[in-house]
Amino acid sequence: MERDLFTEEQNMFREAYRKFLIKEVEPHREGWRKAGIVPREMFKKMGEQGYLLTWVDEQHGGLGIEDFRYQQIMMEEDATYGEAGFFHTLHSRLVGPYLKRSEDQEQQARFIPGAVSGECILAVAMTEPDAGSDLAGMKTSAKNQGDHWLLNGSKIYISNGINADLVVVAAKTNPEKPREIGLFLIERGMEGFERGRNLPKMGLKAQDTAELFFNDVKVPKSNVLGDPSKGFHYLMHGLAEERLIGAVGYLACAQRAFDLTKEFVSERKAFGQRIADFQNTRFKLADLRTELDICQVFIDKCVEMHNKGQLSTDMAAKAKLYASELEGRMTDEGVQLHGGAGYMEEYEICRLYTNARISRIYAGSSEIMREIIARSVLD
Numbered sequence: 001m002e003r004d005l006f007t008e009e010q011n012m013f014r015e016a017y018r019k020f021l022i023k024e025v026e027p028h029r030e031g032w033r034k035a036g037i038v039p040r041e042m043f044k045k046m047g048e049q050g051y052l053l054t055w056v057d058e059q060h061g062g063l064g065i066e067d068f069r070y071q072q073i074m075m076e077e078d079a080t081y082g083e084a085g086f087f088h089t090l091h092s093r094l095v096g097p098y099l100k101r102s103e104d105q106e107q108q109a110r111f112i113p114g115a116v117s118g119e120c121i122l123a124v125a126m127t128e129p130d131a132g133s134d135l136a137g138m139k140t141s142a143k144n145q146g147d148h149w150l151l152n153g154s155k156i157y158i159s160n161g162i163n164a165d166l167v168v169v170a171a172k173t174n175p176e177k178p179r180e181i182g183l184f185l186i187e188r189g190m191e192g193f194e195r196g197r198n199l200p201k202m203g204l205k206a207q208d209t210a211e212l213f214f215n216d217v218k219v220p221k222s223n224v225l226g227d228p229s230k231g232f233h234y235l236m237h238g239l240a241e242e243r244l245i246g247a248v249g250y251l252a253c254a255q256r257a258f259d260l261t262k263e264f265v266s267e268r269k270a271f272g273q274r275i276a277d278f279q280n281t282r283f284k285l286a287d288l289r290t291e292l293d294i295c296q297v298f299i300d301k302c303v304e305m306h307n308k309g310q311l312s313t314d315m316a317a318k319a320k321l322y323a324s325e326l327e328g329r330m331t332d333e334g335v336q337l338h339g340g341a342g343y344m345e346e347y348e349i350c351r352l353y354t355n356a357r358i359s360r361i362y363a364g365s366s367e368i369m370r371e372i373i374a375r376s377v378l379d
């Protein structure tokens with residue numbers, strides 16, 4: 001489907017980014033998957049080219065690009081030439097913006113230049129063994145000790161958890177009020193901050209998803225992000241963009257799965273004809289092509305609205321819900337149409353399938369997205 005939303009300059013940016021991925025990422029992805037982690041140097045290489053936190057102003061070393069289409073282009077290229085477990089988008093667009101939102105110039109001067117250059121890798125830690133979708137159940141707490149806060153608790157499933165130099169950690173700050181949480185900037189090397197296992201996963205094999213532990217970590221007041229009672233407010237603020245980011249990435253991976261499947265069924269033969277010639281294959285791919293195109297139009301519209309500051313919570317939830325469910329259907333059909341080959345790790349469709357399984361769970365599960373959409377329709 002022809003898309004006319006990108007400018008000439010953006011098309012050139014796409015070309016340059018693709019070349020970068022082909023040179024710096026593609027040849028190494030298998031090694032990273034085996035290692036279960038992307039080397040820290042990769043963040044620096046991205047930073048050197050200006051690909052991290054592109055929205056940061058020039059004063060702090062960034063490119064000052066507010067237009068979300070640049071991020072969209074990067075995620076679309078990542079789906080084919082990048083490595084799904086390399087979570088630079090989490091670093092740049094999900095965690096970095098917390099530093100912007102805090103409006104604390106001293107914190108920004110301290111952390112943003114390193115995040116832009118890739119020397120300071122970012123993570124965000126909300127989830128706990130007993131608190132995921134329902135963050136109000138979190139047990140990690142921070143006590144005000146006058147000149148500092150004392151942080152205790154643990155987090156689980158934290159992306160970039162091993163590599164991270166700076167982790168935005170959510171903790172309860174008022175034992176009487178369970179919805180009052182604060183966000184704390186925990187730095188590599190702080191006493192009492194320990195990392196647990198790099199957790200083995202079904203997919204996203206190159207992603208270092210880890211457990212984190214905090215035992216009496218003394219957090220200076222200068223490392224509190226904004227108001228320590230308004231953590232939920234800061235979390236909510238970025239949710240529409242976070243869901244849009246998810247949706248763009250999931251759709252790009254579904255598109256990649258379609259292309260690979262189309263290629264495979266066009267070549268493979270059974271019963272004297274191409275798999276592509278069976279009516280079952282033709283109808284399946286016709287349905288999926290239709291869904292992919294419709295989803296693309298919707299997501300491009302969401303990007304346009306986001307650029308105008310008009311993307312609503314329920315629109316973003318619809319985009320995240322639909323794109324992640326479609327990615328699930330597309331990769332599942334892709335494996336089916338590949339036959340046994342689709343179950344083999346050496347075929348890319350196999351990885352797309354296992355990677356896709358988390359899209360319906362994290363960044364707000366499909367059930368939570370449905371709740372948000374239902375609220376906008378019914379309440």
Ligand SMILES: Cc1cc2nc3c(=O)[nH]c(=O)nc-3n(C[C@H](O)[C@H](O)[C@H](O)COP(=O)(O)OP(=O)(O)OC[C@H]3O[C@@H](n4cnc5c(N)ncnc54)[C@H](O)[C@@H]3O)c2cc1C
Pocket residue numbers: 124125126127130131132133134156157158159160201204209358361362363364365366367368371
């Ligand atoms: C690879 C990976 C990376 C991650 N990265 C991070 C990270 O960087 N930082 C971080 O903080 N967390 C991260 N997470 C955690 C992720 O955000 C949570 O797993 C997710 O929010 C779901 O929470 P949970 O696992 O506790 O499941 P639960 O919340 O216990 O959900 C279990 C099931 O119940 C359903 N459910 C829950 N509430 C409702 C409801 N109200 N109505 C209907 N159904 C409901 C859910 O949809 C789900 O199907 C990551 C997880 C994974 C697997």
